[in-house]
Amino acid sequence: MKTRHKPIRVLIAASLLCSGIIFYTSSCTHDDAVLPASSTGSESTDPTYYVTRGSDVVKFAATAANGVYTFDKVHSNVGWETRYAAIGAKLTGKFNWFGFSEFNFDEATPSNTKFRAWVQLNQVNTGESGRDGGCLLTAFNTDAASDAAKSGEPANDYNKAVIQSKTVTYNSAENVYNVVCDFTFMGITKEVTAKLGYAGKGTYTNGTNLLRSFDLRFSISLTDHPLKADQDQVNDKVDITCNANFKQ
Template sequence: MKLLTTNTLMVLLILISGYGYIASCTHDDIVPPAQANPTPVITRGENVHLPNATGVADGDTTKWKLDKAHSSVLWSTAYVGAAGLLTGRFNQFGMHDVTNAKMLKYPTPSRGQVLPDTSWAFYENDPSKIYFNGYVQMNTSNTGEPGRDSGCILGTGYYNTVKIIPGYQNLEINNLAKIKTTKVEFDPLSNDYIVTFDFIWQGSLASPLTQSIVGRLKYIPKAAVKDAVTGNVLYSVFGLQLNFQFDCRDFGVTSTSVADVIDIECNMNFNNK
């Protein structure tokens, strides 16, 4: 009985020792998890996109035009006293340097824009050459809600805008908001670009106010659009998205229905048809 007990004890000691050895070896072989890399992975290509001379399709696939039908300029702001947002868009906008001499009331053309969308250039790997000019026709703000459009933020009749005259696009000074880039730089933390630009708007003031604003520009790289049946490339597209904010109080907006900050998102899509 004593011999059995002694033998049993020895077996248990051997098993326990063996398990400890195996466990210790196993843990030694485990590779610890890799540390998170705090440095962002930034990749930039060499794409260069330039506008054609007229801003409309002309068959030159080396140049690009704004696809306004698939682009948008959106605004949003907090509705004071509620958790939701007031949102809307501008029906008329473009990418042109609207100088004082061009701030006119234009007959609506049957095709294209009243001013060609040619005031821009994009160099993916050289932000010093990137620039763009843009504008919106303020009285074309559209929220999708008639009651809001006629009497709320950015609605017709507010902030020196004028009622729409059928058959005309009003780019007069009191009905226009513009942006004009002054500097574009790489964002060191992403593939985006940091854009400094002049924002010009009259709002409810006696004359337009120019503010220097910093925004973020995102490049959506060039991609091919192919025929669904043959797979042949039909044309190519790329996109630019600009996001920024401004304080509407600086421009004389006193409405208690909106917060101070207005968020703007410009989604510009281009093609080389």
């Protein structure tokens, strides 16, 4: 049985690989591609591959200047996942518009590390138009017309979720940073504990710009942040992952 299925699997895998190569080469300009050889950290999903602790300082600014980093949103993302109806397979999604109002990372002195980041709720993207343009916006208590897309942090508090650090300590066992944060969603602020990983460092292909990469992982409870509709359609626990790249 396995022998008969193997050629089909190989054909499917080859087709997917070719499709991915065609899409990549036709849609990416490589302007901000990163040289693999210059990267100290590689697999951001595995803490054993996080950057070996040193004394780096990464300070964010909205505009480029000497000694600061700008947010490379094009190569960053914010994703979430939860189980459908609490017992079903996982539902996943992301947000098309998000950003920072503050980010300062001090590797040697974690107590100096602080950040504030946000997502625009009506820019949710699950890949399913029926959810993105309908039930999810209702559940989030927002609508498609609230706040212009891609115009900075949303003005309406109800149309954004915000996470802000309070304390940061180094976790030597996992080579990550434990972060106590305030998370505001659905008009309610609750304290959450997140893990911040220094996921990579290197240079861009121009040989000049520096790259610094981070991931942040945490979970929230919808009991703490009740949705306005369809609360029973998802699991109480929602896992959130934020991947951020900064350029100097």
